[in-house]
Amino acid sequence: MTTSDRLAATGGKPALVLRGLAKRFGDVAAVDGVDLEVRRGEFLTLLGPSGSGKTTTLRMIAGFTSQSAGTIEIDGVDMSRVPPYRRDVGMVFQNYALYPHMTVAENVAFPLQMRHMARAEIKRQVADTLGLVKLASHGERYPRQLSGGQQQRIALARAVVFKPRLLLMDEPLGALDKKLRESLQLEIMHISRELGATVIYVTHDQEEALVMSDRIAIFRDGRIEQLGGGEDLYDRPISLFVADFIGESNILRGRFERDGAGGWLNRGAWRLRVGAPAVERAPIEDGSQAALIVRPERLLIVGMGEDGGVGANHVEATVSDVLYLGSMRKYALRLTDGQAAVVRRPVDGEREFAHGDRVHLTWAVDDAVLVDASERSP
Amino acid sequence: MTESWRRPTRLLLAALGVLTIVFLIGPSLVVIPMGFSSSQILEFPPPGWSLRWYEKALTDPSWTNGFVNSFQVAIVTAVVTTILGTFAAMGIARGRFPGKGFVNAMILSPLIVPVIIVAIGMFSIYVRWKITGTLMGLVVAHTALALPFVVVTVSTSLRTIDRNLELAAQNLGADHVRTFTRITLPLILPGVLAGFLFAFLTSWDEVVVAIFLTTAKFRTLPVEMWEQVRQVVDPTVAAVATIVLAVTTVVLLLVFVVRRQAPTT
Numbered sequence: 001m002t003t004s005d006r007l008a009a010t011g012g013k014p015a016l017v018l019r020g021l022a023k024r025f026g027d028v029a030a031v032d033g034v035d036l037e038v039r040r041g042e043f044l045t046l047l048g049p050s051g052s053g054k055t056t057t058l059r060m061i062a063g064f065t066s067q068s069a070g071t072i073e074i075d076g077v078d079m080s081r082v083p084p085y086r087r088d089v090g091m092v093f094q095n096y097a098l099y100p101h102m103t104v105a106e107n108v109a110f111p112l113q114m115r116h117m118a119r120a121e122i123k124r125q126v127a128d129t130l131g132l133v134k135l136a137s138h139g140e141r142y143p144r145q146l147s148g149g150q151q152q153r154i155a156l157a158r159a160v161v162f163k164p165r166l167l168l169m170d171e172p173l174g175a176l177d178k179k180l181r182e183s184l185q186l187e188i189m190h191i192s193r194e195l196g197a198t199v200i201y202v203t204h205d206q207e208e209a210l211v212m213s214d215r216i217a218i219f220r221d222g223r224i225e226q227l228g229g230g231e232d233l234y235d236r237p238i239s240l241f242v243a244d245f246i247g248e249s250n251i252l253r254g255r256f257e258r259d260g261a262g263g264w265l266n267r268g269a270w271r272l273r274v275g276a277p278a279v280e281r282a283p284i285e286d287g288s289q290a291a292l293i294v295r296p297e298r299l300l301i302v303g304m305g306e307d308g309g310v311g312a313n314h315v316e317a318t319v320s321d322v323l324y325l326g327s328m329r330k331y332a333l334r335l336t337d338g339q340a341a342v343v344r345r346p347v348d349g350e351r352e353f354a355h356g357d358r359v360h361l362t363w364a365v366d367d368a369v370l371v372d373a374s375e376r377s378p
Numbered sequence: 379m380t381e382s383w384r385r386p387t388r389l390l391l392a393a394l395g396v397l398t399i400v401f402l403i404g405p406s407l408v409v410i411p412m413g414f415s416s417s418q419i420l421e422f423p424p425p426g427w428s429l430r431w432y433e434k435a436l437t438d439p440s441w442t443n444g445f446v447n448s449f450q451v452a453i454v455t456a457v458v459t460t461i462l463g464t465f466a467a468m469g470i471a472r473g474r475f476p477g478k479g480f481v482n483a484m485i486l487s488p489l490i491v492p493v494i495i496v497a498i499g500m501f502s503i504y505v506r507w508k509i510t511g512t513l514m515g516l517v518v519a520h521t522a523l524a525l526p527f528v529v530v531t532v533s534t535s536l537r538t539i540d541r542n543l544e545l546a547a548q549n550l551g552a553d554h555v556r557t558f559t560r561i562t563l564p565l566i567l568p569g570v571l572a573g574f575l576f577a578f579l580t581s582w583d584e585v586v587v588a589i590f591l592t593t594a595k596f597r598t599l600p601v602e603m604w605e606q607v608r609q610v611v612d613p614t615v616a617a618v619a620t621i622v623l624a625v626t627t628v629v630l631l632l633v634f635v636v637r638r639q640a641p642t643t
Contacts, residue, residue: 097542114551
């Protein structure tokens with residue numbers, strides 16, 4: 001069944017729907033009410049720190065763990081009580097889980113044999129899939145004779161050869177070094193796109209999530225804290241947790257004061273303007289604790305004497321370190337009230353600052369995001 | 379300074395090791411030359427050399443019957459025990475059921491309970507059921523004694539295989555039976571074979587239970603040896619003992635070979 005056949009057969013229903021999914025181990029809720037809809041062909045990443053419930057969620061989708069509450073629908077069919085071997089989802093494990101007593105070709109043929117496919121057809125599909133992962137000539141070898149990256153590609157081939165409804169990946173690149181990881185990220189993206197596969201990908205690496213995903217679900221304490229595209233999460237985090245987890249951020253805490261559609265954040269001597277869109281996205285009560293989040297590349301450094309460049313919001317700081325990163329320069333600064341700050345600026349055509357320089361940090365009002373900082377904040 | 383402290387300690391340790399080995403296998407080694415003796419009685423050291431006791435061991439029907447009976451009982455015991463023990467180990471390692479610890483303890487209990495107690499218990503029931511002196515009766519008894527060895531070796535193998543391999547099989551469409559036959563069993567096969575060989579050995583040289591459960595019409599080799607040593611004192615028993623020892627040694631070597639075959643992940 002090709003993807004378009006399946007689309008027609010399922011009437012364009014979402015590939016995966018989770019409703020109120022929960023898993024308790026004794027008194028501990030590992031997953032605590034997850035709702036999620038994944039579109040067909042979508043690449044969705046479950047991102048979060050260890051123990052946040054992302055892997056348990058994946059294992060429930062695969063059927064390895066039974067849920068304590070909630071339902072799992074795959075292609076519009078309730079799979080909540082269906083055993084793993086009848087769910088028709090493929091899974092790639094972090095440690096590959098290749099069969100040491102079978103050759104590469106036998107490993108890839110295994111799911112097709114389980115589906116009682118004719119021998120000639122199995123041979124053809126195994127060859128095709130090994131070609132897809134660029135290991136066509138390695139079929140007769142044993143997994144232990146391959147490198148880690150090659151083993152991971154075989155694991156991927158084995159998980160997609162039977163054209164599963166979903167492709168689940170549990171930190172598949174976690175055991176590999178950075179360079180290999182980056183090239184395999186691209187390869188996984190290309191292969192899943194070519195197959196039109198719906199991918200649920202688990203990682204704790206935020207960069208990996210940003211690079212690969214159509215959407216990212218940020219997990220925290222067994223729930224989805226925020227769900228959105230990479231840009232949504234980066235530019236409009238809904239909490240300190242998300243801001244902290246995705247990318248670097250400068251966090252300025254203070255007391256929020258409502259003023260018309262917008263407002264102010266009062267922090268010691270500073271009174272920082274908060275734009276109306278930011279206030280609208282984060283309904284925060286007048287007078288409660290809040291935080292402004294500004295990404296390092298949204299901050300502008302202005303020399304002390306050049307007050308003409310200073311916008312509505314600015315704070316004073318001292319440059320403590322300058323790190324040259326090739327195309328960018330990263331500044332570590334200390335605000336006058338002692339808090340650390342980070343700024344990233346392109347190297348070309350900008351004035352350079354040095355250790356010890358006293359400067360203003362300024363930003364456009366709408367480049368800052370307002371979040372609640374009253375409780376549950378890291 | 380450390381050297382001068384070390385050398386005498388090492389020598390002492392080596393001497394202790396050699397003594398232990400002599401103590402452990404010395405008695406078995408004494409039997410070997412006695413079987414090749416020209417003497418009419420069991421004596422050590424032998425006054426001269428001869429092969430006639432081996433000739434007698436391999437032709438006299440009371441001995442050859444003993445060989446055949448022992449081998450049959452040991453093989454059937456090994457097959458039955460391996461099948462039961464493998465499933466028991468799977469159940470204990472993978473299953474979730476109440477009283478698992480109790481079941482495990484019961485399976486391992488023949489290792490702890492004195493054999494003579496097991497033998498007396500079985501004897502009193504076998505007499506009532508009139509199954510003393512039967513092959514299957516002895517096989518059942520030996521299976522109970524050998525079961526812990528299979529369960530232990532298979533459990534050890536099960537612990538070394540990655541659970542994800544079985545999960546992956548289910549994920550790829552294999553139900554529990556096919557996951558076992560295609561993935562789990564091939565991976566634990568060295569442990570299963572080692573268990574088979576241990577079960578064989580357990581039955582092959584078992585004498586206490588066999589004395590109670592066999593009769594003059596159906597005797598295993600160790601029982602025959604026991605009877606003969608009490609009545610006759612010619613060196614045939616030493617020749618038979620050497621053959622038994624040789625079989626045991628070969629089987630133990632097989633265990634080592636089999637264990638080496640464990641696939642590496």
